[in-house]
Amino acid sequence: MSEALELNQRTRGWLRFIWDKATTEDDWSSTGDPLPWWDRTSTAPMCAFPRFDLSETSYALPLMADQTPAWREVYTEIADQLVGRYTTFWAAIDWLTLIGPDPNQRNYPPEWLVWMPEQLRGHYDPPGWTANGVKPWGLQPDPIAADGNLFFRGFFNLLLSTYSYVSGDDKWERPFKMTGYNNRLFDWTQHSITGFLKDQWAERPQGPHCENTKIWPYCLSAAGLSLQLHDKVFSTSTHWVYDQWVDYAKKHFVKRSRGGNIESFAFYYDPIEKMAYAMPDKLAGYGTLAPLFYLYPQAPEFGRELYESGIQQLGWNSRKDNFVQPIDDPRWLSLVLMLSRELGDVTTEKRLSSVAEREFGPNFFDDDPDRFAWRFGLEEPYPRGQLNGVMILSEIGEPGAWTRVYNGRYAPQFHLPTVEGVDFPSLGISEAHNDEAAGLLHVTTYAATSANSGNKTSWRVSQLPDPESLTVYRNGSVFTDWRRIENKSIEINSTIGTHRFRIVWDSRGKTDAPLAGQESMVKGAARSSESSSTSAPTKQYRLASPSSCSCC
Amino acid sequence: MFFRLILLVVGSALSLGSRLSPRVRSQLSRDMIFVMESLDGVSRSFVVRRRRISSHSGVSADAVCTVRFRTAAIGARVFLAKDAIGQLINGFGSLNVECQGEAAHVLWFYELTMGLLPWRRSGTEVWPQSYAEPDLSHKASSRIIREPAVDNLDSTWLDAHEQRDKLVIWQVGQGAVPPGKMKSHKIVINLAADSQDN
Numbered sequence: 001m002s003e004a005l006e007l008n009q010r011t012r013g014w015l016r017f018i019w020d021k022a023t024t025e026d027d028w029s030s031t032g033d034p035l036p037w038w039d040r041t042s043t044a045p046m047c048a049f050p051r052f053d054l055s056e057t058s059y060a061l062p063l064m065a066d067q068t069p070a071w072r073e074v075y076t077e078i079a080d081q082l083v084g085r086y087t088t089f090w091a092a093i094d095w096l097t098l099i100g101p102d103p104n105q106r107n108y109p110p111e112w113l114v115w116m117p118e119q120l121r122g123h124y125d126p127p128g129w130t131a132n133g134v135k136p137w138g139l140q141p142d143p144i145a146a147d148g149n150l151f152f153r154g155f156f157n158l159l160l161s162t163y164s165y166v167s168g169d170d171k172w173e174r175p176f177k178m179t180g181y182n183n184r185l186f187d188w189t190q191h192s193i194t195g196f197l198k199d200q201w202a203e204r205p206q207g208p209h210c211e212n213t214k215i216w217p218y219c220l221s222a223a224g225l226s227l228q229l230h231d232k233v234f235s236t237s238t239h240w241v242y243d244q245w246v247d248y249a250k251k252h253f254v255k256r257s258r259g260g261n262i263e264s265f266a267f268y269y270d271p272i273e274k275m276a277y278a279m280p281d282k283l284a285g286y287g288t289l290a291p292l293f294y295l296y297p298q299a300p301e302f303g304r305e306l307y308e309s310g311i312q313q314l315g316w317n318s319r320k321d322n323f324v325q326p327i328d329d330p331r332w333l334s335l336v337l338m339l340s341r342e343l344g345d346v347t348t349e350k351r352l353s354s355v356a357e358r359e360f361g362p363n364f365f366d367d368d369p370d371r372f373a374w375r376f377g378l379e380e381p382y383p384r385g386q387l388n389g390v391m392i393l394s395e396i397g398e399p400g401a402w403t404r405v406y407n408g409r410y411a412p413q414f415h416l417p418t419v420e421g422v423d424f425p426s427l428g429i430s431e432a433h434n435d436e437a438a439g440l441l442h443v444t445t446y447a448a449t450s451a452n453s454g455n456k457t458s459w460r461v462s463q464l465p466d467p468e469s470l471t472v473y474r475n476g477s478v479f480t481d482w483r484r485i486e487n488k489s490i491e492i493n494s495t496i497g498t499h500r501f502r503i504v505w506d507s508r509g510k511t512d513a514p515l516a517g518q519e520s521m522v523k524g525a526a527r528s529s530e531s532s533s534t535s536a537p538t539k540q541y542r543l544a545s546p547s548s549c550s551c552c
Numbered sequence: 553m554f555f556r557l558i559l560l561v562v563g564s565a566l567s568l569g570s571r572l573s574p575r576v577r578s579q580l581s582r583d584m585i586f587v588m589e590s591l592d593g594v595s596r597s598f599v600v601r602r603r604r605i606s607s608h609s610g611v612s613a614d615a616v617c618t619v620r621f622r623t624a625a626i627g628a629r630v631f632l633a634k635d636a637i638g639q640l641i642n643g644f645g646s647l648n649v650e651c652q653g654e655a656a657h658v659l660w661f662y663e664l665t666m667g668l669l670p671w672r673r674s675g676t677e678v679w680p681q682s683y684a685e686p687d688l689s690h691k692a693s694s695r696i697i698r699e700p701a702v703d704n705l706d707s708t709w710l711d712a713h714e715q716r717d718k719l720v721i722w723q724v725g726q727g728a729v730p731p732g733k734m735k736s737h738k739i740v741i742n743l744a745a746d747s748q749d750n
Contacts, residue, residue, distance in 0.1 A: 030712055033718070041720060045720065089715070096712060097715060098705075099705040099706075100702055100703035100705075101703065102725065104725025107581050108581055109581060109582050109729075109730060110584075110656065110661075113660055114660050118664070118666075118667045118673065118674075119575070121575075121578065121579045122581070123578055129721060133703070136685040136701075137698070138698040139698075140698060145696045181706075182709055199690075200690070200692035203687070204683045204690075206681045206683060209683070213684070252680075269677075271683060272684050274678050280659075281636075281637040281638030282635075282642075283637055283641070283659070321645045322645045322646075322742050322743070324645045324739060324741075325738075325739060325741070326655035326659075328654055328655070328656070328734060328737045358741070359738065376734055377734045
């Protein structure tokens with residue numbers, strides 16, 4: 001866990017918006033349509049599917065949970081809604097509808113053709129065309145159990161591991177249905193997906209395929225990260241398959257100059273066409289940097305070498321040169337901004353941050369002070385979920401927080417006093433952590449819906465060792481408007497707004513001075529803060545109706 | 553002068569290639585105009601129409617992409633360099649080269665041109681331990697349901713057809729313009745003021 005700090009204003013605004021998205025009912029079945037705020041446009045053709053929004057929305061959750069380890073119920077609810085959607089037709093729509101060779105191979109525009117080896121352009125399936133059904137693989141109706149489609153199960157496993165990490169709950173460890181071709185349903189559990197990933201990868205050290213038939217370090221690294229987090233949370237040992245692949249990648253995916261410098265790290269390799277794809281010259285930096293977001297927490301030494309090479313190639317770390325971004329897609333800068341911060345590359349972080357502040361339109365929604373997102377100069381009704389999901393990571397926690405989620409020691413605080421029953425999104429919690437040694441729970445509330453400021457509210461603290469002997473302070477003074485409600489729980493009555501609570505749940509804490517007006521540390525504090533509100537209905541998405549089930 | 557000659561040769565070669573080479577034609581999916589020029593007076597427009605390329609001297613106001621070199625000498629040097637794309641990027645940074653439009657078009661155009669030279673094409677690479685056909689002996693294979701190969705989405709699954717029509721990859725493959733580009737994207741950004749602040 002990273003040091004418990006406070007969620008800054010941008011993070012709170014983003015949390016408010018992803019809560020709306022996750023908990024508002026929409027229909028991801030084959031007869032439905034995800035609501036338009038789910039991003040199925042970004043980084044086409046590879047990522048222009050709404051499941052990438054599910055994945056990228058989830059990345060902030062473990063970081064937020066590490067900031068407020070004593071309050072996780074909202075993150076758990078969002079993660080659960082994301083996982084639920086990931087079992088649907090629309091999550092797997094590429095594998096389920098982009099069948100056979102692409103009939104439009106000759107029709108793609110120049111800006112998409114550049115994502116393929118030049119010799120193959122115009123007679124080759126573009127990245128993103130999954131080509132389920134082609135020879136020699138045949139039609140594979142289950143999007144998870146397939147020779148290809150690694151990116152589907154890898155990112156799914158990462159989302160499932162994220163759910164476990166933030167919730168401590170076993171819901172998705174129990175059998176659930178995954179929608180397949182022609183709406184057939186397949187039984188899976190979190191652990192059976194992990195097991196399938198590991199078994200398949202163990203037998204294919206080059207790496208399983210994403211589309212038929214392309215092997216992407218980017219997706220493999222996400223899948224590897226999912227195994228690492230699974231190992232961390234469940235004390236399993238599956239991640240060795242990624243270590244094995246890294247050795248392979250160093251020998252084959254990486255091209256070095258005679259002097260030993262990295263020249264490129266292939267975006268993908270097609271073992272049937274026997275061609276690797278990397279962009280030429282300095283543009284190779286994009287391929288080198290692309291997988292690092294996932295790779296670095298797993299292989300830091302190799303990751304740093306790739307980072308330094310990629311940054312050098314693109315020249316993004318130069319103090320004196322103009323900043324050049326040849327590819328018209330904010331994802332790249334967003335990824336590298338987060339990485340530069342993670343790796344402590346202050347020069348690059350400052351440069352990229354300057355560009356983002358100037359060009360990416362960070363904005364509390366025009367008439368809404370409670371929600372925050374970057375607009376990226378796009379005149380669209382909703383902010384892009386995929387791009388924002390990455391950008392927000394640079395706002396949460398300290399440098400290194402991302403890596404610590406995946407490779408640090410697993411020290412959940414589920415057994416300690418926990419804040420529950422918060423009336424989110426009216427009331428939010430920006431700080432919630434226990435000081436176990438002192439026997440203290442620090443909680444700071446804020447108005448997550450400004451329009452409800454000042455209204456009465458209540459919330460609970462559970463898992464208190466002895467509710468009879470505790471003392472509650474609010475804004476530095478002893479606070480008495482609370483009551484014991486169960487054996488180990490209390491209910492605190494307050495108002496919607498900013499209040500700092502300190503709950504002394506162990507006698508050791510009573511020797512400390514009360515938290516009188518002390519400011520909490522806020523890392524990555526919002527660079528701008530403007531501040532209406534709409535209510536978010538809290539219903540469920542609808543899953544596919546089964547037409548048949550091949551597995552039970 | 554030399555840059556003018558280079559552009560003339562490139563235009564002729566692409567024109568011929570678009571008539572004779574299926575490889576070139578298959579990359580000419582969209583009607584468009586691509587312009588290369590220099591501020592000291594050299595300019596050529598490359599016009600793609602119905603999978604054929606023609607070229608003429610001068611610029612075109614409706615070009616999808618214009619690459620502008622500060623001088624013809626710089627244009628010639630960059631175009632003939634072994635690391636031409638790297639030099640272009642450097643040129644953007646030093647303001648010796650300007651790109652109006654998407655830089656991806658420049659990469660596409662350059663690689664299309666270089667693809668006319670067989671020795672400039674990259675070869676195949678056979679990497680060890682490739683998995684290029686199903687191996688039923690694998691442990692994970694037992695979980696995979698493999699049905700006969702098919703070329704098309706099941707024609708009776710009407711819902712799926714309707715949903716596929718909504719995908720960007722399908723719409724663009726059918727001729728749509730890729731959606732959702734940043735209108736304000738700047739290839740070059742001067743950060744000098746920010747550096748001083750820091």
